[in-house]
Amino acid sequence: MISRVSDNIKYLTIVNNLFSVQSQYNTISEKLASQKEINRPSDDPLATSRIMDYSSTRAGISKYKSNMDQSSGWLDITESALNGVADILGNIHEMAIAQSSATASADTRQIAATSLQPLIDQIRSLANSQYKGDYIFAGTKIQAEPFSSSVGAATVGTATAAEGNRFNGTVTSSGAYTGTTNKAYVVKIVTGGTLAASTYRISSDGGKTWGATAADLSAPIALGDGIQLTFAAGTEDLAANDVFYVQGQAAGYYRGNGENLSVDIYKNTPFAYNLTGQEVFTSADGGVDIFDMLNSLKTALETNNVSGIQAQLDNLGRAQDQIANFTAECGTRQNRLDIAKTNLTQLDGRLEDLTSSIQDADVAALVTQLTNKQIALQASYELAANISRMTILDFLK
């Protein structure tokens, strides 16, 4: 306790107290104005880290949600296309049953064959459905129409050098394609140099996974599935990361591939949202090749081949099951999206609540505190104003 109070002590005490009350008053005012308990990291460092964590997670969630909306839209279109296909297949099935019976004649079958063509075209146009300009059944080759109207033979595509390659020689493909599905073969140069000195790796899935490093491109190299590539030197040698690719096209109507399109619907949770034409409409994955089957049916009708029609009836039934299965698959994926979305929405809401409980100011409490501080501040001013009145000088006359 101070026993001797000098004049400066009186002023120091008042000034210090005034500053301290003013600074507390300001802190509360700032919180009230911003409606936030935490206005800078130093207000509460640990809470700040939680807020940042939550807001980062929520930024992620909003992206996952927009991914889900996009997937959901894609699946909607897929489902309605498949429903359309199922309806048409049902009609064709009925007609095929009618035409396989003894009551039908060569004439009725001819007429049926004629009326079958528009139905096939309709299924093809459904199989070529688009979502926002992308072909939904094309695998990852979403830019090009996946189903052609005429059946194609197995082909080895033209070998192409990527535009940015240093190598300016020629590369040519040859061979007969023996693969059962459409593939993109890629050759990547590992170490550059002359054709003989270079090393390379081959990918049969468009560049996702790579085979072992091999050497020497001076002789034709076999990529697999019967494809051969032949390099001829130009004025520039090969450089590391030069890329050459060639498409292998299996026989049939399908021009897309069997790759899935995925987006993340949660941390490290990719979700494949497309059904490939390969799995839905071709026999590559063990199903019925629907367009092949329909064209066989048409031929059987045209040629009045009853046993041919009956043979396709069986396939028609399997095709209907196949479409029904994939329609159900759409539903299952939609369900998965719905559940995931509900969870995410709940999580988002929970995080919002948590953020708010940490960050948002308790206005009622703050106003009460502000009033308290106002009183304290007034008292301090009062004291400051009166400080000079208390002196012995007033009593010395």
Added chain:
Amino acid sequence: MSDINQILQTARMAILSELSAINTSGSNIANVNTPGYSRVLPIFATQGSVSAQSNRDQAGVQIAGLERIYDKYLENQIVEQQSNIGYEDVRKEALDRIETFLNESSTDGLSAMLDKFWGAWNDLAANPSGSAERNALVTVSQSLAAMFQQDAGQLLQVQKDADTSIASALDQINGYAATIAEYNQQITALEVNGGTANTVRDNRDELLKKISELVNVQTVEESNGQLNVYLSNGKPLVMGSSSYNLTTQANPDNSNYADIVFDYDRSDVLNDFITGGKVGGYLDIRDVTSVEYFSYLDAVAANLVNKVNSQHRLGFDSYKNLGGDFFVPATKAKDMEISSAIVNDPSKIAASATVNGDGDNARTLSAVKNDYMYAKVDSITPSGAGSATASINTQASAYKSTLNPIVLTRGATAADWAVTDDGGYTGLSVVSADAGRVILSLDGSGGSDLTLYLSGAWNNADTLSLVLTPDDRTATLNGYFDSLVVKVGQDVSDSGRNQTRNKAINDQLATQREAISGVSIDEEMLNLMRYQMAYNAAGKLCTVLQEMVTTLLNLGNAGATF
């Protein structure tokens, strides 16, 4: 035996003494608001004595001296406290600045920008052929890189400002030290004849406080009143009547920032001994705090650049070429920049995992967000030509192994690294290697420190850096940056608390000093009344004596009168 002359003499002494006391009170009142003024009290002492035995019956008064009311220990404490205040003031100010530009409580900080960056990759994954998405990604990436550069630039500015402030603070210290040396001389000259140089001492104490606010010092007062001021390593700033100048010297090993040295011995760097005061604060901000913050910021930038580039190179761009570098390779936040090839042609963003134009590589890139930071390699010390040793610091604890050293050898060509795995560490393999860098993959088994020995044909001058992968499990990219923000927040908060505490202690000490040395007008007024009354009484004594002398002189005329 008394006589009138003696009494007159007593009255004279009393009047003079009270006058002198009033004069002292006047000085006290006049200096009531002078900082550092210690009030002065006159010491009254009797002259002669009253004693029945020796028949002496007379005692006068004199001012034996003017006492400067002063507590030496309290004053020392105040001087020391100035160092703490100066140190924390500087730190708080700099930290506040850093916190302001890193302010992540707002929605547009670097952390939010990182989220936007990952979001842009995600958008591209959903529509890999969209040119709008590609352009948006380029724009966001440019903003992100700019923000890293800006944060690094502002941090650098704080560092530079601290460096510049050191030189001007040293000028001030030199000025104060020179003046203290002068005062020392004056005090000895004034006090050699037994006087007290109160005013000079007060002034010297004030200067000492100012020096202490700038740098932590120790003081010793010699018996002749001279004050010696030392730095904490015992080297004198002021020794008697001489002072020694501090100066700065650019240190090429520390970005040419200033080292603090004595003018007379520039080889002896004093930085380590200056731990308090404003200069101590500047040194801390420049060499410790901002360096630490830089290491966080640079680590995030380096990891981001490296991880995005590595993944980007695995994908295919719209031209079906393999992706190049997305960011210009950099290890510092200030150098972060998106590759110009991509800015000029966003089709070169390698969004696809295959030549078919899917968005899978963009999807993988958007998930780099959740990747952990690389394990950090502490240092790589070339140990003789062609070999080097690296050790992994605590951050990489998950990858420590008790197994034998791993030897990496570089072959004849620059890009040809090979691992000689003589420790049977099966979890280790080389992910990629080029002339300057090896990326090793470790599976994370094992518990204690792992030392990497590098050997091969390279010069000691070659810069080698090791990046370990997979990742150090301590933090994700976003998380690691967040921890910087939390660190800054914690530092600001601690510094603010220290500042408040130091101020409270200082206020308390100032109050105590005021209670002892400060002037109270009330007290001085009462003293004044006291001295005035005594003065008046002594004057009355003179009047009485005058009457007595008149009476005495008229004694001879008694017969005539009566």
